[in-house]
Amino acid sequence: xxxxxxxxxxxxxxxxxxxxxxxxxxxxxxxxxxxxxxxxxxxxxxxxxxxxxxxxxxxxxxxxxxxxxxxxxxxxxxxxxxxxxxxxxxxxxxxxxxxxxxxxxxxxxxxxxxxxxxxxxxxxxxxxxxxxxxxxxxxxxxxxxxxxxxxxxxxxxxxxxxxxxxxxxxxxxxxxxxxxxxxxxxxxxxxxxxxxxxxxxxxxxxxxxxxxxxxxxxxxxxxxxxxxxxxxxxxxxxxxxxxxxxxxxxxxxxxxxxxxxxxxxxxxxxxxxxxxxxxxxxxxxxxxxxxxxxxxxxxxxxxxxxxxxxxxxxxxxxxxxxxxxxxxxxxxxxxxxxxxxxxxxxxxxxxxxxxxxxxxxxxxxxxxxxxxxxxxxxxxxxxxxxxxxxxxxxxxxxxxxxxxxxxxxxxxxxxxxxxxxxxxxxxxxxxxxxxxxxxxxxxxxxxxxxxxxx
Numbered sequence: 001x002x003x004x005x006x007x008x009x010x011x012x013x014x015x016x017x018x019x020x021x022x023x024x025x026x027x028x029x030x031x032x033x034x035x036x037x038x039x040x041x042x043x044x045x046x047x048x049x050x051x052x053x054x055x056x057x058x059x060x061x062x063x064x065x066x067x068x069x070x071x072x073x074x075x076x077x078x079x080x081x082x083x084x085x086x087x088x089x090x091x092x093x094x095x096x097x098x099x100x101x102x103x104x105x106x107x108x109x110x111x112x113x114x115x116x117x118x119x120x121x122x123x124x125x126x127x128x129x130x131x132x133x134x135x136x137x138x139x140x141x142x143x144x145x146x147x148x149x150x151x152x153x154x155x156x157x158x159x160x161x162x163x164x165x166x167x168x169x170x171x172x173x174x175x176x177x178x179x180x181x182x183x184x185x186x187x188x189x190x191x192x193x194x195x196x197x198x199x200x201x202x203x204x205x206x207x208x209x210x211x212x213x214x215x216x217x218x219x220x221x222x223x224x225x226x227x228x229x230x231x232x233x234x235x236x237x238x239x240x241x242x243x244x245x246x247x248x249x250x251x252x253x254x255x256x257x258x259x260x261x262x263x264x265x266x267x268x269x270x271x272x273x274x275x276x277x278x279x280x281x282x283x284x285x286x287x288x289x290x291x292x293x294x295x296x297x298x299x300x301x302x303x304x305x306x307x308x309x310x311x312x313x314x315x316x317x318x319x320x321x322x323x324x325x326x327x328x329x330x331x332x333x334x335x336x337x338x339x340x341x342x343x344x345x346x347x348x349x350x351x352x353x354x355x356x357x358x359x360x361x362x363x364x365x366x367x368x369x370x371x372x373x374x375x376x377x378x379x380x381x382x383x384x385x386x387x388x389x390x391x392x393x394x395x396x397x398x399x400x401x402x403x404x405x406x407x408x409x410x411x412x413x414x415x416x417x418x419x420x421x422x423x424x425x426x427x428x429x430x431x432x433x434x435x436x437x438x439x440x441x442x443x444x445x446x447x448x449x450x451x452x453x454x
Contacts, residue, residue, distance in 0.1 A: 090138070092414060092434055092453075094424045099141035099165070104453040105433045108134020108146045112166045117424070117437040117450040123166025128158050133185060137195035137203075141165065145232050147195055147205060151185060154178040155209060159232040163200075172233040179222045183209040186221055194258035196267075201231050204238070204267070204299060206258045220244040223256040225299045238299045259299060260323040262332070266346060268323045269293035269302060292324070292334075294347065307341070307350065331369035333393065335362065340393045344369070353393035357385055365416035365423070373423065373444060375415045381405055384412050386444045403447045409436040417444075424450075 094100030098116050103109060111120040129150035138144045142165050150156040154176040160169045185208065186192045192208035205226040223241040228234060243253030261267035291304040324347060326332035334341040334350065341350040355362060361377035370392045376385045384405045387396040405412060413428035425438045425447065437450045
């Protein structure tokens with residue numbers, strides 16, 4: 001009877017009966033002389049062993065099922081990147097439909113909203129240096145950083161962070177960048193004083209200094225990159241870069257720009273191209289305009305990664321307009337003057353996609369690797385054309401909008417969507433700074449003014 005019960009239990013579980021139990025069945029069928037007491041003990045032992053085997057099999061199956069459900073599918077992509085509305089160095093960042101940040105004058109004095117931008121509260125931390133400069137970075141609805149700098153010899157730096165939407169701030173340890181001479185911020189460097197974080201603990205600081213010089217033609221510059229692994233409390237120097245005009249119009253060395261990191265090791269750098277400046281030419285080892293500047297060791301070393309010529313990159317005109325915009329560690333997009341590139345392997349290779357409409361200037365916002373929206377800024381157009389893509393930029397569909405390109409509050413200077421229906425845009429005044437936040441809840445067809453930053 002016990003053998004029949006065990007067989008039924010194994011059959012119900014859908015597992016193979018252990019070989020030990022099969023041997024027990026054979027032994028039990030042999031004609032062996034046993035006392036009644038010994039027979040009872042043997043049957044009890046066999047029943048106990050079989051029950052234990054069934055119990056262990058059930059536990060093993062349950063563990064395997066739970067492990068699969070908790071780990072997710074094998075080979076899944078890395079976790080999604082931090083939210084980067086309107087680009088990695090956005091001064092206006094709505095993180096969701098209700099919460100967001102603004103640094104209206106781009107001077108490290110953030111304001112915070114929790115009602116979709118209708119009202120803004122100045123949450124600036126106390127100034128650290130008298131007459132210094134500051135820059136802000138917004139990671140999510142609660143976390144932000146402000147970096148303060150006092151320019152001179154050496155440059156003094158200290159960061160402040162909040163984890164509660166600006167209600168309280170924690171000040172980090174002071175550190176210095178010894179430039180060997182009195183210095184000022186390098187206004188020629190694109191993003192010359194910027195923060196970038198990939199998570200609440202790990203981030204980078206880019207500093208570009210213009211040094212005082214006896215010869216005005218030499219214009220010596222010094223760049224530095226720092227990193228933190230404790231949320232900005234402490235910073236360590238990762239790498240430095242020196243370059244100058246020697247003499248103008250030629251340069252010695254290659255200027256750096258603010259980097260954008262997609263992981264703890266891989267980052268891309270925005271490089272200002274000297275050919276944009278009248279009378280100045282680039283003397284970089286590899287022309288910047290057809291290349292990406294990339295690191296794979298957290299910023300210690302940087303290499304040029306040329307783009308294939310079939311993408312339309314001209315050897316005489318700069319093509320790369322900005323650093324790549326990644327939605328996770330594998331998928332990203334790169335805007336050129338004449339096309340859009342996409343990568344699905346972290347930037348190792350790129351394939352060509354299309355830009356929407358007759359492009360003069362384009363601002364693209366990506367929700368994920370497939371869904372994006374683009375404003376096309378065309379001189380002379382009354383309303384700003386909006387386009388949507390659902391296939392990663394392979395095709396674009398126009399969306400009729402009621403959004404004027406220019407008003408008394410300034411021109412459109414950014415676009416991003418926080419979901420398929422809810423998006424934000426903002427206006428920048430001709431005198432600088434941001435003035436007005438705009439919002440859509442119907443996918444971009446209708447836009448309304450939400451509130452003023454100041």
